[in-house]
Amino acid sequence: MALAAKPRYRELADELRQEILRGAYTADAFPTESELCKRYAVSRFTVREALRALQSEGLISRRRGSGTTIQPPSARGGALHQPLSNVGEILQYARNTRAVFEPLGEGPLPRTIAEQLGLVAGGRWTRFRGLRTGVDTSEPLAWTEAYVHESLSHIATKINPTEDTIFRQIETLAKIRFVKVTQDIQAIAAPADVAKALGIAKRAPTLRILRCYHDASDRILEISASHHPGDRFAYSMHIDVEG
Numbered sequence: 171m172a173l174a175a176k177p178r179y180r181e182l183a184d185e186l187r188q189e190i191l192r193g194a195y196t197a198d199a200f201p202t203e204s205e206l207c208k209r210y211a212v213s214r215f216t217v218r219e220a221l222r223a224l225q226s227e228g229l230i231s232r233r234r235g236s237g238t239t240i241q242p243p244s245a246r247g248g249a250l251h252q253p254l255s256n257v258g259e260i261l262q263y264a265r266n267t268r269a270v271f272e273p274l275g276e277g278p279l280p281r282t283i284a285e286q287l288g289l290v291a292g293g294r295w296t297r298f299r300g301l302r303t304g305v306d307t308s309e310p311l312a313w314t315e316a317y318v319h320e321s322l323s324h325i326a327t328k329i330n331p332t333e334d335t336i337f338r339q340i341e342t343l344a345k346i347r348f349v350k351v352t353q354d355i356q357a358i359a360a361p362a363d364v365a366k367a368l369g370i371a372k373r374a375p376t377l378r379i380l381r382c383y384h385d386a387s388d389r390i391l392e393i394s395a396s397h398h399p400g401d402r403f404a405y406s407m408h409i410d411v412e413g
Contacts, residue, residue, distance in 0.1 A: 176258060179219035182210055184258070186220060190229050190240060191266060200230065200238040228404070257351060260381075264335050267311060271300030271331035279317055283395060286354065287382065295319060295393075296326035298336065301367060302396075311403055313367040314396040322391060337383045337392050348391070350384040355405060364397045375400035 186206075189195065201209065206217045221238060224230045232238050274297040284291035295317040302312040316336050318326045325343040329336055337348055359373035368376070376397040383392040 177219075178212060179216045179223070182206075182212060182216060182220040183223040185210075186224060187227075187229065188266065190224070195240055198239055200240055202237060257348075260351070261335060261338070267302050267304055269300060269302045269314075269332060271298045271314070271316075273298055273327075273329075273331075276320070276323065279393070283317075283380065283393065286380065287390070287393070289390070293320050294323070296323060296329075298329070298331050300331070309402065310368045310399070312396045312398045313364050314394055316392065316394040319389070319391045321389075336394070340383075340392060346385050346391070348383045349386050350388070352382045352384070354380040356380070357400070358397075360397060360399075368397065368399050370399050377403060377405060379405070 195201075203214055203217050203221075206212070206220075207214055210217075221230065221232060225232055229241055230238050231241050276294040277297050278292040279289065279295050281291040283289075298314075298316040298318075300314060301310045302314060303310055316331070318329070318336065318340065322340060322344055325340070328343055329339050331339075333339075337351075341347055356378050358376060358378050360368065360370055360376045362372050364376065365372045365374060370376075376399055379394075379396045379398070381394045381396070382390045385391055
């Protein structure tokens with residue numbers, strides 16, 4: 171099943187977001203619409219839709235007659251505003267951050283995760299865990315635990331989660347393709363172990379993203395549970411209105 175091509179304005183928004191987050195522009199020196207049209211060889215409509223998406227994420231501010239300015243982190247609540255609405259954006263998030271994970275060997279799928287997903291707890295899943303930080307900071311953005319299905323135990327020892335996303339390595343090593351990714355997003359109080367890893371108070375607010383990767387037979391072959399500190403991460407989503 172072929173994936174639909176990403177609209178050009180979404181591609182442009184992705185490129186501009188990367189530049190903004192790495193500090194390529196000063197607060198008052200963002201390119202004009204005309205400059206962006208020329209630089210990226212796109213229409214004014216494409217530029218405006220891309221800027222509208224970035225504005226909805228809290229990255230920029232636009233005022234008629236004043237142009238576009240970069241919003242400082244303080245205006246965004248100090249949080250990383252990250253779209254994670256499709257596989258491309260998940261990969262971009264991985265590229266824009268840095269992960270330090272460790273393998274934990276085989277172990278059971280936790281009951282709390284299994285019950286929420288309607289799966290059977292236990293089994294012998296290959297487990298990984300670790301911190302994800304920004305590229306230029308050591309402050310944690312997420313504490314992630316990942317589980318690879320026992321049917322892939324023959325390739326799990328070859329996975330190096332510090333080199334690429336686990337699901338992309340599974341596709342390469344097992345010669346399979348994930349066709350669906352589901353996400354369950356919930357605000358929860360940080361458990362003690364998560365709070366310690368993130369350097370926050372026990373039961374401080376976190377945003378947990380429980381993500382499942384499905385193959386063509388709808389088998390869940392990887393599960394990840396990421397806890398994001400409530401004041402350091404904001405989930406962004408762009409929804410096109412149809413009809």
